Each structure stands twice: as structure tokens, then as C-alpha cells.
Amino acid sequence: MARTKLKRLSRVKDLPNVFSLMDADIQNAILKYFKSKKLFTIEIGCGHGDYSIELAQKFPGRNFIGMDVKGSRIFNGALKAIDQNLGNVAFLIAKAEKLDEIFQAKSVEEIYIPFPDPHVRRANQNRRLISPTFLMIYKELLIDSGIIHFKTDNIGLFDYAFKTIKNFDCEILYSTEHLYENDEIKFSSNVITLFEKHYIKLGRRIKYICFKF
Numbered sequence: 615m616a617r618t619k620l621k622r623l624s625r626v627k628d629l630p631n632v633f634s635l636m637d638a639d640i641q642n643a644i645l646k647y648f649k650s651k652k653l654f655t656i657e658i659g660c661g662h663g664d665y666s667i668e669l670a671q672k673f674p675g676r677n678f679i680g681m682d683v684k685g686s687r688i689f690n691g692a693l694k695a696i697d698q699n700l701g702n703v704a705f706l707i708a709k710a711e712k713l714d715e716i717f718q719a720k721s722v723e724e725i726y727i728p729f730p731d732p733h734v735r736r737a738n739q740n741r742r743l744i745s746p747t748f749l750m751i752y753k754e755l756l757i758d759s760g761i762i763h764f765k766t767d768n769i770g771l772f773d774y775a776f777k778t779i780k781n782f783d784c785e786i787l788y789s790t791e792h793l794y795e796n797d798e799i800k801f802s803s804n805v806i807t808l809f810e811k812h813y814i815k816l817g818r819r820i821k822y823i824c825f826k827f
Contacts, residue, residue, distance in 0.1 A: 625689065626685040626686070626688055626689040626692065626707070627685065627707070629689075629692045629693070629696065629705075630647070630696070631647065631692050631695055631696060631703070631704045631705060632685070632688060632692050632704070632705045632706075632707065633647075633704060633705070633706050633707070634685070634706065634707035634708060635707070635708050635712060635715075635716070640716055641716060641717070641718070644679070644704065644706075644716070647704055648677045648701075648702065648704070649701060649702075650675065650676075650677055650702065652675070652676060652677050653676075653677070653721060653722060653723040653757065654677050654678070654679055654717065654721060654722045654723065655669065655676055655677065655678050655679070655722070655723060655724040655725070655726070656678075656679050656680075656681055656713070656717075656722055656724075656725050656726070657669075657678070657679070657680045657681065657725075657726040657727075657728070658681050658710050658713075658725065658726070658727050658730070658743055659681070659682055659710075659727065659728070659729070659730050659731075659743065660680030660681055660682045660687075660688065660691065660705065661682060661687050661691075661807075661809075662687055662688075662690050662691045663680040663688060663690070663691020663692065663694070663695070663703075663705060664691070664805065664807040664808065665680070665726055665728055665805045665807060666678045666679070666680035666691065666695075666703050666705070667680075667691060667694055667695055667698070667700065667703060668805045669703075669726075669803060669805060670695070670700045670702050670703035671698070671700065672803065673702075673803075674702055675702075676702060676723075677702055677703075678702060678703040678704075679703070679704050679705065679706055680703065680704075680705045680706070681705070681706040681707075681708060681710065681713075682705070682706075682707065683707070683708065683709050684707075685707045688705045688707060691705060692705045710743055710748060710751070711747075711748075711751070713751050713752075713755060714751050714754055714755060717755050718755075719754050719755060720755070720756070720757050720758075721755060721757075722752075722755040722756050722757070722760060723756070723757055723759075723760050723761075724760060724761050724762075724763070725752055725755075725756065725760070725761075725762045725763070726762075726763045727743050727744065727762065727763065727764045727765070728763075728765045728805075728807065728810075729765055729766055729767065729809065729810070729813075730742065730743040730744070730766070730771075731743075732766065732768040732770060732771040734768075734770065739774070742771065742774065742775075744764055744771075744774070744775040744778055744779070745778065746778060746781075746782060749778070749779075749782050749784075752827075753827045756826075756827065758827075759826070760826060760827070761787070761824060761825070761826050762824070762825055762826065763803075763822070763823075763824050764822065764823045764824075764825075765793075765810075765820060765821065765822050766820075766821050767813045767818040767819065767820055767821065768821075769791070769821070772791065772821040772823075775823060776789065776823060779823065779825050782827075784825045784826065784827055785825060785826050785827075786823060786824070786825045787824045787825055787826060788822070788823070788824045789821075789822065789823040789824070789825075790821065790822055791819060791821050792819045792820070792821075793819075793820040793821065793822045794814065794820060795819075
């Protein structure tokens with residue numbers, strides 16, 4: 615397993631649809647990759663890239679970027695995107711804290727944060743991807759009509775997110791503690807990943823908040 619991971623790490627940075635902070639002039643490199651000069655949609659903590667790839671398939675006229683701190687996770691998703699000739703999706707190896715160093719202000723139209731690490735210890739709350747520190751970064755990057763989608767199966771993180779978003783004076787467009795309780799409860803770009811299907815099978819309730827600044 616460790617050897618396979620090392621092979622992925624050594625190969626992933628050579629893929630044409632993968633970028634990292636180690637790249638020279640990363641902003642221009644990303645812009646050059648996309649044929650369309652439209653705004654970006656970013657998936658933070660993309661893992662294997664299920665969300666980004668399916669969104670790219672659904673919306674071929676938009677630009678998608680899956681972001682994760684671990685390149686070994688991105689590897690399979692990046693290869694899948696290449697195999698499917700999806701030129702409107704790329705992947706980025708970086709921490710979410712670095713978003714404002716990579717993307718210009720008002721260059722992002724939508725952000726997805728599916729099932730982030732809950733960082734259950736109180737001392738680690740500032741590391742939560744929905745903390746005020748990150749909300750300030752997202753606010754700078756998003757256009758005025760930009761939207762954030764947040765999903766979790768953790769009730770503690772959901773409660774924290776709801777309170778934090780309200781205190782940040784955001785507008786909550788929709789929220790639920792049981793996304794799939796009713797077939798009528800849907801949002802147009804929803805993607806159910808393999809991990810989410812596993813959570814649902816285990817009987818976990820999927821919580822969701824859609825909001826804007």
C-alpha cells in the first residue's frame with residue numbers, strides 16, 4: 615500500500631490536469647489549462663474527485679477544480695478525467711488556507727465542501743473548513759452571487775456550521791438535517807459519492823447547508 619502511494623505521489627504532479635503550489639506562476643498555469651475563461655467552481659477536500667468529475671460531466675460549459683492536500687488521493691480522479699477527455703476539470707494539491715494565494719478575488723462562482731474533517735477537539739475548531747477564518751477567504755474569492763454548498767454526516771459539525779454561518783451574517787438559502795428524507799428535497803447539482811452512499815447505507819443522516827454572503 616505504501617509503495618503504491620509513493621508511486622502515485624511521484625506520478626500525479628506530471629499529469630497535465632494537476633497543479634500544486636510548487637508550480638511556477640500557478641495562477642497563469644491554471645488559466646492556461648482551461649480553454650474557457652469563465653469563473654471557477656471549487657471542490658475543497660475533493661479526495662478522489664468524484665464530485666468535481668460528475669459536475670464537469672453535468673456542466674461542460676463551466677470550469678471545475680478539485681482541491682486536496684494529498685496528491686495520492688487526487689491521482690485516480692485526475693486519470694479518470696483524462697480518460698474521459700474532460701478538459702473543464704483540473705485538480706490542485708494545496709491546503710484550503712492557500713486559496714487566496716492561487717485565485718484572484720471574485721473569480722469563483724461556487725464552492726463545494728463535502729464531508730470535511732469535523733476536527734472534533736475544541737482546540738482544532740479554527741481548522742474546520744467552515745470556520746470564520748475560512749469564511750473570510752471564501753467571501754473574498756466568490757462573486758457577489760456566489761454560493762457555498764456544505765455537507766456533513768456529523769451533527770456537531772453541522773450545528774457549529776449553522777451557528778457560524780448565521781453569526782457571519784450569511785444568507786442561508788436552504789438547510790436540512792436529513793437531506794434525503796423526502797424525494798422532493800433536492801438541489802440541482804447534487805452528487806452522491808461512494809462514501810456518501812456508504813454513509814446512507816449505514817443509516818447516517820446527511821446534513822446540508824446552502825448559503826451565500
